Amino acid sequence: DVKVTQSSRYLVKRTGEKVFLECVQDMDHENMFWYRQDPGLGLRLIYFSYDVKMKEKGDIPEGYSVSREKKERFSLILESASTNQTSMYLCASRRDRVANYGYTFGSGTRLTVV
Amino acid sequence: AQTVTQSQPEMSVQEAETVTLSCTYDTSESNYYLFWYKQPPSRQMILVIRQEAYKQQNATENRFSVNFQKAAKSFSLKISDSQLGDTAMYFCAFMPTGANSKLTFGKGITLSVRP
Numbered sequence: 001d002v003k004v005t006q007s008s009r010y011l012v013k014r015t016g017e018k019v020f021l022e023c024v025q026d027m028d029h030e031n032m033f034w035y036r037q038d039p040g041l042g043l044r045l046i047y048f049s050y051d052v053k054m055k056e057k058g059d060i061p062e063g064y065s066v067s068r069e070k071k072e073r074f075s076l077i078l079e080s081a082s083t084n085q086t087s088m089y090l091c092a093s094r095r096d097r098v099a100n101y102g103y104t105f106g107s108g109t110r111l112t113v114v
Numbered sequence: 115a116q117t118v119t120q121s122q123p124e125m126s127v128q129e130a131e132t133v134t135l136s137c138t139y140d141t142s143e144s145n146y147y148l149f150w151y152k153q154p155p156s157r158q159m160i161l162v163i164r165q166e167a168y169k170q171q172n173a174t175e176n177r178f179s180v181n182f183q184k185a186a187k188s189f190s191l192k193i194s195d196s197q198l199g200d201t202a203m204y205f206c207a208f209m210p211t212g213a214n215s216k217l218t219f220g221k222g223i224t225l226s227v228r229p
Binding site: 050 | 118123147151157158159164205209216220221222
């Protein structure tokens with residue numbers, strides 16, 4: 001089975017800190033995604049990447065950036081954390097651009113910004 | 115742009131009974147995929163069932179089946195013989211076919227199975 005691992009299950013950070021959320025997949029998947037999950041809003045796409053060093057904005061990219069230096073790792077960066085970025089963050093991967101089998105998800109990182 | 119609507123925020127069902135979760139979507143695409151994902155308290159999103167829009171036959175996976183009505187843009191999930199382990203959030207999702215497609219999710223529904 002494909003495994004998508006998010007390095008932290010819970011994080012507490014201070015306002016203004018630079019925050020890194022890490023995601024690693026172990027099956028050579030080309031596509032990786034970062035979603036944010038909030039009650040009553042479902043999952044919203046922040047950024048995605050089709051391949052190494054490639055990235056594209058999703059629906060809510062403001063306040064975030066990403067890095068994909070290696071195929072297996074996709075990092076979400078909060079340049080200056082704010083309290084409205086308190087949320088659950090989900091990473092996902094997919095085999096290739098046209099694999100319509102849905103995604104494999106990590107277990108999520110619950111981030112609290114105080 | 116696609117939208118996915120799950121209008122019921124919560125539902126409850128007695129163990130061993132059947133429950134149906136509703137989902138509608140809006141798209142101008144002619145070919146696409148629809149999904150139901152389950153998110154239990156462990157937070158791990160699990161794919162429950164997948165439907166290809168060009169297939170008229172409704173998908174089934176053991177106790178889970180869908181009622182796909184393409185003209186009505188409706189995609190409901192039926193869970194038969196509900197079990198306590200079915201307690202979770204359920205998300206309906208849409209993805210067009212083709213390169214670089216992405217999943218669009220509904221807001222989710224919290225299902226509680228009562229013993």
